[in-house]
Amino acid sequence: MCKGLSSLPSTCLEKAKGMRVKLSHLAETHQKLKLQDVKTLQDLETVLNNKSGLQAFRVFLRSEFSEENLEFWLACEDYRVSPSNQQKTMASSICSKFINPDAPQEVNLDAETREALLRVIDSPCADTFNKAQQRIFSLMAKDSFPRFLRSHHCMEAIKAF
Structure with a gap:
């Protein structure tokens, strides 16, 4: 001892x-x-x-004040399976909620991804949010998860x- x-x-x-x-x-x-x-x-x-x-x-x-990443990812999942006649409205809603610089739940996207997304938002298609969604998924997988x-x-x- x-x-x-x-x-x-x-x-x-x-x-x-x-x-x-x-x-x-x-x-x-x-x-x-x-x-x-x-x-x-x-x-x-x-x-x-x-x-x-x-x-x-x-x-x-929510306890870490980063729920917007998950909410964005889920919104993209809903968007992907939505009827094409609703995609423009949904895309606009997703942008105003998560993508625009003053969005209430703005997600952390790199400038290149954000700008590319904002350029095509007026004529969205089924895979409009794929790249941004994948970036947020990767962020959650490497950081929050x-x-x-x-x-x-x-x-x-x-x-x-």
Whole structure:
């Protein structure tokens, strides 16, 4: 035993031993949960296609004030399957809500993608938002999703699977 520790009262040493055992157990449990995470929540796409996973991810993003990324991605999904006679109205709505510089839920797109999108918005087609949607998906996958996997929101989603 260290000389420094031998000078501590025995009650402190017992508490320290107990804490070490609890921390060891916690680390072991965390490792098991990480393996379960990998099996259950393999990737962002899996979460987005699962109702409880999507809801947990949405709550997590809301807690980080970045829910607009998910809302944009979902709006693009709706747009992609919408009838062509509704696409112009929907495209305009998506731009005013997420793309325009003063949009209430402006998403973080690079200037090139944003400008290309704004150039074609008056004559939209089914794949108008594909590039922008993919950029936001990548942003969520690389940035928000790893933090989500480490959050209590993820643990709640795992319980629901």
